[in-house]
Amino acid sequence: MKVRRVSLHNFRGVQHGTVMLEGHSLLVGRNSVGKSTICEALDLVLGPERLFRRPVIDEYDFYAARYQEVDAVLPEVRVEVVLTELSPEARRRFNGRVRRWSTTTADFVDTTPGALEVADEEGIEWCLPVVFLGRFDPAEDDFVGGTFFAHPQVVTDDLTDEPAQLGGGLKPFTREDKWLCGFLYLRANRTGSRALSFQRGSLIDTIVRLESRTEGSLWEKALRDVGAVTIADDDSGFAKIRTEVRRRVGRFLTLTDDPDAVDLQVSELTREHLREVLRLFVATQPGAHGVPFTRLSTGSLNLLVFALLTYIAELKGDDTVIFAMEEPEIALPPHAQRRLVDFVLKRMGQAIVTSHSPYVIEKFTPEQLVVLSRNTDGALTSTNVVLPADFKRKKYGDNRRQFAEAVLARAVLVVEGATEAAAFPLIADVLDQDATLDYQHIDLAGVSLFDAGGDAAVPLFAPVFAAMGKPVYGIHDTPTSPLSADATAKATDFTLYEVIPHAGVEKLLVQEVPVEVLRRFAAQIPARADFDPAWGALDPAATDDDVRKYVFTALKGRKGTEGYVPLLLAQCSGVAELPASMAGFLQRIDTDLRDDPPPADPGAQPDAP
Known part of the structure; x- marks a missing residue:
């Protein structure tokens, strides 16, 4: 069973919106766009224990916190989820509640004209639509909510009070029904204080109930064992x-x-009191003494929570589990992040992940990326990343880490090589420190640098990042051979694009950086350990042309991120001493991003409680 579509109405920062998922999915987008909101929405619909919380929802779970009656109508939170790839057991259990779903149109068959006649053809499967509904109850001065089967819709008349009831007569989707969906949720803001306790709805409580189904009541034996403990x-x-x-x-x-x-006695010998006083003790290396789980480090707690979730997944059957996981990288080193994500992707039926870590993101294929966006009216949309048909998969694999970082960025600047990738941040540093400018550093603006590996390769990446819905900028020097017609066509996908009128960044620098800066640089490099004695020392009386030739030789001799270009740019102070082509392009990017800032949603609430 897998989540195929999530539709939200009036929930948190989303007034309305739909997200489509295809198997394992990585939700990406700017901060507060709604990634955690999607996970919380899924928990409301599918989480077996979520509705045990009181209140089920609160004031800030409503869009713009508007929950009071307006024009005799109470605002209602609505989250609808469509589940596909139903197991035979699910088909039997939910018979009469399922609908036909088209994998081609990604919609119910009976909403497509003429589709009922071909309902048995390839591309049609059974799906289960379920919905969470929540609203404020003025009579109780509290919030109510519940999950229901969304099909069939009950037709009621005006002579009954049925329409006024939550769900309007829809059949409840019970906790036992939810267990069959196998939904698990690992939140980002987790301390373990509740998840690792024995309170109702906790992870350990879930494990106890699952094990009790085969082993008999574990609480009965625990009460007997505790009662047998002699203190006095x-x-x-x-x-x-x-x-x-x-x-x-x-x-x-x-x-x-x-x-x-x-x-x-050590306890009141009731189940409820045991839930309150029982604690999980853990001994971690290098120590040997067990301590209550609340005393563990943040990273250890995160891994402990994850370990218990995998235990639950195993009890339910790994490949049947829908696993939602927020920011698994919190307090974990890169190798632990990769291992955790590898485990989830290999063992779970469907993983729905949010992350800000390139080590996590690089584990997903482009087709598994779901880009979220939300406008100022609270409309949420999703876009699945599709690589151009002529974009070689190996190129993506070779640049996986760079792609992962670009996915996290607000915008992408594609450059032709490692030297340029090292130069642009340094130029941005100088622009940022120039008091005469109103300039925002590319790091603060959320711009990721992408090394294309050659001037002719720069345009190839424009349609890739444009497909992710990102502003994408491209710059390279004049190629030795004219760009192909295909590359020229792809370059039109750049938001801003510039071909520098120089055959190489070294030629650009010696022509556009003031000669007095070049002289300062030339005077310093002979003292470096990597200086080539064959270059000799620059004659203090050398002409400007000789200075440029000398510096050009040094820059060409020491290329790359550890080369001499960064050393030269470090000599620049202020925009007047920077290469005009490169500094000007960064300023154009700054202007473009300021003209199109990320939308500030007036109805936004925090993504996670």
Whole structure:
């Protein structure tokens, strides 16, 4: 069973919107766009324990916190989920509640004209639509919510009170129904204080109930074991206290003849009290002493929570689990992030992940990326990334880390090589420090640099990033051979595009950087350990042309991110000393991004509670 479509109405920062998912999915987009909102919405619909919380929803779960009656109508939170790839067991259990779904149109068959006649053809499958509904109840001065089968829709008349009831007569989608969906949710804001306790709805409580189905009630045995613990035995100092308490209490209260008429127990011997006092103890290296889980580090807690979720997944059947996971990278080193994501993608039926880590993102293919966007009216949309048909998969694989970082960015600047990739951030540093300019550094603007590996390759990436809905900028020097017609056509997808009128970044620098800066640079490099003695030292009386030739030789001799270009740019102070072509392009990017800032949603609420 997999989530295929999620539709939201009036939930948190989303007034309305639909997200389409294809198997494993990585939700990406700017901060507060709604990634966590999607996960929370899925938990409302599919989470077996979510509706046990009180209140189920609150004021800020409504768009713009508007929940009071307007024009005799109460605003309603509505989250509808379509589940596909139903198992035979699900088909049997939900018979009469399923609908036909077209994998071609990504919609119900009976909404497509003429589709019912071809309902048995290839590309048609059964799906299960379910819906969460929530609203404010003025009579109770509280919020109510519930999950229902969304099909069939019950037709009611105006002579009954049925339409006024939550769900309008739809059949409830019960906790037992939800168990069959196998939904698990790993939140980003997690301390483990509740998830790792034995309280109702916690991860451990879920495990206890799953194991009790095959092993019998685990609480019964736990109560017997706890009741058998002796605290005030003859060797205990508590024995005297117990005796004295019994003697004095016996003067005023008739006790039984049982010698244990007054006793000490470690618990009230009820299930609820055991839930409150039981604690998970964990001993981690390099220490050997077990401590309550609340004393563990943040990273250890995160992994412990994840480990319990995998335990639940195994009890349910890994390949049947829908696993929603927010920011698995929190407090984890890169190798742990990769291992965690590898496990989820290989073992779970469907993984729905949000992340800001390139180590996580690089584990997903482009087709698994779902780009979210939301406008100022709270309309949420999703776009699945589709690589151009002529874009070689190997090119994506070779640049996987760069692609992962670009996915996280607000915009992408494609450059032709490592030297340029090292130069542009340094030029941005100088622009940012120039008090005469109103300039925002590319890092603050959310621009990711992408090394295309050659001037002719720069245009090839324009349609790739444009398909992700990002502003994409391209710049390279004049190629030795004219660009192909195909590359020229792809370059039209750039938001801004510039071909520098120089045959190489080194030629550009020696022509556009003021000669006095070049002289300062030339005077310093002979003292470096990587200086080539064959270059000799620059004559202080050298002409401007000789200075440019000398510096050009040094720059060509030491290329790349660790070469001499960064050293030269470090000599620049202020925009007047920077290469005009490169500095000007960065300023144009700055202007373009300021003219089209990320939308500020007036109805936005925090994504996660």
